[in-house]
Amino acid sequence: MKKLLITRKFPEQFVAPLREVAHVVEWTEIETAMPRDKFLAEAAEAEVIWSTLEDKIDEELLMHAPKLQMVANLAVGYNNLAISTIKERGIIATNTPNVLTNATADLAFGLLIATARRLVESADYLRAGKWKNWSPMLLTGMEVSGSTLGIIGMGRIGSAVARRAKGFDMQVLYHNRNRKYEDEEMYGFQYRALDELLAESDFVMVLTPYTSETHHLISAPQLKQMKESAIFINVSRGGIVDEHALYEALKNGDIWAAGLDVFQEEPVSLDHPLLTLPNVVALPHIASASVKARHAMLATNLEALLTFLADDKPKNRL
Numbered sequence: 001m002k003k004l005l006i007t008r009k010f011p012e013q014f015v016a017p018l019r020e021v022a023h024v025v026e027w028t029e030i031e032t033a034m035p036r037d038k039f040l041a042e043a044a045e046a047e048v049i050w051s052t053l054e055d056k057i058d059e060e061l062l063m064h065a066p067k068l069q070m071v072a073n074l075a076v077g078y079n080n081l082a083i084s085t086i087k088e089r090g091i092i093a094t095n096t097p098n099v100l101t102n103a104t105a106d107l108a109f110g111l112l113i114a115t116a117r118r119l120v121e122s123a124d125y126l127r128a129g130k131w132k133n134w135s136p137m138l139l140t141g142m143e144v145s146g147s148t149l150g151i152i153g154m155g156r157i158g159s160a161v162a163r164r165a166k167g168f169d170m171q172v173l174y175h176n177r178n179r180k181y182e183d184e185e186m187y188g189f190q191y192r193a194l195d196e197l198l199a200e201s202d203f204v205m206v207l208t209p210y211t212s213e214t215h216h217l218i219s220a221p222q223l224k225q226m227k228e229s230a231i232f233i234n235v236s237r238g239g240i241v242d243e244h245a246l247y248e249a250l251k252n253g254d255i256w257a258a259g260l261d262v263f264q265e266e267p268v269s270l271d272h273p274l275l276t277l278p279n280v281v282a283l284p285h286i287a288s289a290s291v292k293a294r295h296a297m298l299a300t301n302l303e304a305l306l307t308f309l310a311d312d313k314p315k316n317r318l
């Protein structure tokens with residue numbers, strides 16, 4: 001039987017079928033991931049790894065894993081994998097597309113509304129006993145309905161967010177490597193060059209994969225191009241944004257607010273400057289965290305693992 005290394009405590013119903021067909025070595029603590037030194041040591045004999053986005057399967061790990069044949073990654077994003085080396089070595093890698101699209105789009109849109117309408121700040125205000133009067137301009141935010149949403153990265157999730165935006169009578173602009181002519185025709189989404197999108201949008205949402213090309217795609221010059229009333233939303237990966245530049249833009253009023261589900265370093269440190277700002281809504285990378293989506297992600301990986309362990313070709317290969 002092949003050695004399958006699982007870096008987390010996953011719900012047993014998704015691991016049990018694997019115990020029949022592989023020698024499972026797993027991390028059993030619920031709240032933490034397998035520490036890096038143990039991961040490196042256990043990888044030496046592993047033929048298969050079931051990883052999460054926190055586990056870096058980088059050049060170092062790959063050097064420690066000479067027998068590795070397959071990686072199942074519990075995410076649609078796979079920037080934690082050294083994908084070109086993985087491919088060069090003929091290692092099969094799979095991810096979990098499609099099943100998290102709706103959960104992620106729901107959260108992205110929820111974060112947009114929460115940031116625009118200052119939901120977290122308002123709830124804190126009430127609980128802190130500051131609510132003394134109704135007052136005309138108390139905790140006023142930006143109106144979502146009828147505004148313009150600019151989406152950077154119009155893949156499955158981008159398109160699902162854009163369709164939700166239509167229900168709010170928003171104008172949807174998008175920037176993407178490829179034009180989405182069908183979506184343009186069917187829903188009226190409009191393509192824009194990045195500069196134009198930044199200048200025209202009331203909300204700028206990043207939904208592009210994180211690669212060397214998108215690293216710090218949003219930096220000081222891009223933030224300067226946005227409206228002073230603009231709201232920036234990131235549910236993709238923290239590294240797409242220069243966090244220092246974002247902090248400066250938010251602090252100086254160059255843009256109005258930001259909703260962030262992701263950070264360059266995760267978990268984000270509690271003394272991170274962005275967390276000191278009242279106009280930042282910060283979440284702990286929960287975009288896909290509905291029970292339905294997470295179960296479907298686990299089931300997608302499980303199916304790929306069982307297929308591979310039965311010497312067949314798994315779906316969702318990267």
Ligand code: DGY
Binds near residue numbers: 076100236287288
């Ligand atoms: C992903 O899948 O890439 C998300 O960031 C976590 O679900």
